[in-house]
Amino acid sequence: MSLKKIWHYLSIAVSGSEKNFTSGSINRAIFMLSIPMILEMVMESLFAIVDVFFVAKIGVNAVATVGLTESVLMLLYSISIGLSMATTAVVARRVGEGKPALAANAAFQSLFIATILSVVIGITGVIFSADILRLMGGSEELVEEGVGYTRIMFGGNFTILFLFLINAIFRGAGDASLAMRTLILSNGLNLILDPCLILGLGPFPELGLEGAAIATNIGRGCGVLFQFYFLISRKAVIKIGWENVVIKWEVIKKIISIGLGGIGQFIIGSASWIFMVRIISQFGSEAVAGYTIAFRIIIFTILPSFGVANAAATLVGQNLGAKMPDRAEKSVWLSAFYNMLFLLLVSIIFYTWAREFVMIFSTEPEVIRHGVASLKIICLGYVFFAYGMVISQAFNGAGDTSTPTIINFICYWVIQIPLAYFLAINFHLGSSGVYIAISASLSILAVICISIFKKGKWKTVSV
Numbered sequence: 001m002s003l004k005k006i007w008h009y010l011s012i013a014v015s016g017s018e019k020n021f022t023s024g025s026i027n028r029a030i031f032m033l034s035i036p037m038i039l040e041m042v043m044e045s046l047f048a049i050v051d052v053f054f055v056a057k058i059g060v061n062a063v064a065t066v067g068l069t070e071s072v073l074m075l076l077y078s079i080s081i082g083l084s085m086a087t088t089a090v091v092a093r094r095v096g097e098g099k100p101a102l103a104a105n106a107a108f109q110s111l112f113i114a115t116i117l118s119v120v121i122g123i124t125g126v127i128f129s130a131d132i133l134r135l136m137g138g139s140e141e142l143v144e145e146g147v148g149y150t151r152i153m154f155g156g157n158f159t160i161l162f163l164f165l166i167n168a169i170f171r172g173a174g175d176a177s178l179a180m181r182t183l184i185l186s187n188g189l190n191l192i193l194d195p196c197l198i199l200g201l202g203p204f205p206e207l208g209l210e211g212a213a214i215a216t217n218i219g220r221g222c223g224v225l226f227q228f229y230f231l232i233s234r235k236a237v238i239k240i241g242w243e244n245v246v247i248k249w250e251v252i253k254k255i256i257s258i259g260l261g262g263i264g265q266f267i268i269g270s271a272s273w274i275f276m277v278r279i280i281s282q283f284g285s286e287a288v289a290g291y292t293i294a295f296r297i298i299i300f301t302i303l304p305s306f307g308v309a310n311a312a313a314t315l316v317g318q319n320l321g322a323k324m325p326d327r328a329e330k331s332v333w334l335s336a337f338y339n340m341l342f343l344l345l346v347s348i349i350f351y352t353w354a355r356e357f358v359m360i361f362s363t364e365p366e367v368i369r370h371g372v373a374s375l376k377i378i379c380l381g382y383v384f385f386a387y388g389m390v391i392s393q394a395f396n397g398a399g400d401t402s403t404p405t406i407i408n409f410i411c412y413w414v415i416q417i418p419l420a421y422f423l424a425i426n427f428h429l430g431s432s433g434v435y436i437a438i439s440a441s442l443s444i445l446a447v448i449c450i451s452i453f454k455k456g457k458w459k460t461v462s463v
Helices: 003-015 026-055 060-096 100-127 129-135 140-155 157-172 176-199 209-232 249-281 285-321 325-352 354-359 365-397 402-426 431-453
Strands: none
Touching: 026 060, 026 176, 026 209, 026 285, 026 325, 060 100, 060 129, 060 140, 060 157, 060 209, 060 249, 060 285, 060 365, 100 129, 100 140, 100 157, 100 249, 129 140, 140 157, 140 209, 157 176, 157 209, 157 285, 176 209, 176 285, 249 285, 249 365, 249 402, 249 431, 285 325, 285 354, 285 365, 285 431, 325 354, 325 365, 354 365, 365 402, 365 431, 402 431
């Protein structure tokens, strides 16, 4: 393929002019959906890296506070991602059936659910911020320094919920480029405001760790406003007008029914993450800080991979709606293969230069030691995980959120948590035992996903 043709396809993918993927080349469909989703996730992961870079300049406790807070916020991400899966599945199926009005109805119901949830989570998180940090093993010194950050992050939780859900609407409609532009705006603002508010550059006040939280919420909030502009101004495939602003309990029940499986699978994963951080916290703030830095580096590559996985979910939803299950299946296998090639390359790079990557963010010897061990061990499971993440999202795109939930329960709670505890504590491997358990459980998850996916029951799920 010539460079001119590649550039032509890139421009189409980024502009989002192609939104229906139920016909034509599957490779082209994967490319058109994946490129904006990958760019979207690159921006998200770039922010995660830059954020921890500037937070690390405040001190070890600051990085540990971010790690402890995010481990609990993962529960909120689980809810957001679970509802997003349901929204993408329903919207994509209606678009595949050629029913955009019903897709708009489903979109509004998901936003109604998000509004109720954000109020409850925000009030609870703001009131119990200090208790959350203590529960996660934070010292009194850490709680005193970091409670403001945690309070602001929970208070602004609505920006996370809406950002996830509205982008899920765009993706389900096949308009991945609009979701991409939203995160470019959101995270672009984060990248600019982070050093300004943390370090007090120019006319900005030096707010330290709280500045990181304020920057994040301002960036995400602007992204949400940008999303609403397109939903209301009728410039997107899914157009929400006054005729859609009606509560439809049957649709809400359908979204919640599908979403509960998605929420369940990610809550299972997030709760496991909390246990992992809790075990690691027994080895000191340096261990938590090292793990937090390594995880941000890992996220930098995992999120783009989820862009490919999200593309597979949209392709499954639209093609099942168009009554083409074989095309949906082929799309998944091709997406997973491309994802594996990418993560294989990344794992080689990370294993070879782990120390150099971690040292970008910290010069503390103990933090570096923990970060390097985490990065090297976890990336060993990348190749298997590449298939696991794509196939899990394929189930979700079909509306079958219960299967990944069961798989996650087995791999994270039955295998990962006990294995991490025994290796770290009973076998005296320290934090490295946790990293080994994470890598092993992700590999097992991939093997189970592949074996169940081949049976094909996901093709008959009704949405």
